[in-house]
Amino acid sequence: MIRDTIKSAQVTAMKAGDKERLAAVRLILAKLKDRDIELRTASSVPDDDAIVVEVLQKMVKQRRESIEMFRNGGRDELAAKEQAELEVIEGFLPAQLSEDETKATIERIKTEVGAASVKDMGKVMAVLKERHGSVIDMSKASGMVKAALG
Structure with a gap:
């Protein structure tokens, strides 16, 4: 622990x-x-x-x-x-995911949730935080999710 x-x-x-x-x-x-x-x-x-x-x-x-x-x-x-x-x-802190790993994770979650626009950002962020909150800097991930959905 x-x-x-x-x-x-x-x-x-x-x-x-x-x-x-x-x-x-x-x-x-x-x-x-x-x-x-x-x-x-x-x-x-x-x-x-x-x-x-x-x-x-x-x-x-x-x-x-x-x-x-x-x-x-x-x-x-x-x-x-x-x-x-x-x-x-x-x-x-546990080792953080690299930027490329974070982007790949965001893309997987985006496809899984069926997110198509910035309106779906909340869904993607919720799943991302639930599954990977301890190994991703959520403030940086927020920008990446917005860019992926934009």
């Missing part, structure tokens, strides 16, 4: 004295704990790896946005800090 990998990475970072990595791993664990607390009241709980991947993907998106804003604002030192956190977070 991904959560176990993250916890062991925390111990490894502590033993190695790697303060930056330790801080990033602790941040991940704190976000996971927050998500666990949110799910206590939920009627159905997805499996643990799906929760972890969802949290990690959200954190990656936040870091990328922050890096862009810091670079635009001339704060390269803060952008570098965010970049270091981003690399740690991405290290725990």
Whole structure:
């Protein structure tokens, strides 16, 4: 499980004295704990790896946005800090599909669902997220689906 990998990475970072990595791993664990607390009241709980991947993907998106804003604002030192956190977070995510693999997957789903125009984008995105949400960057996939249906 991904959560176990993250916890062991925390111990490894502590033993190695790697303060930056330790801080990033602790941040991940704190976000996971927050998500666990949110799910206590939920009627159905997805499996643990799906929760972890969802949290990690959200954190990656936040870091990328922050890096862009810091670079635009001339704060390269803060952008570098965010970049270091981003690399740690991405290290725990499952391997992402390449752009070509993503396009092929989109084409298969498009044919399967019978999508013909941009109006059917929601159908394709729903199936794509359900089946491949953990290994595809959905923000990039959105543009690819739109291009495939356009």
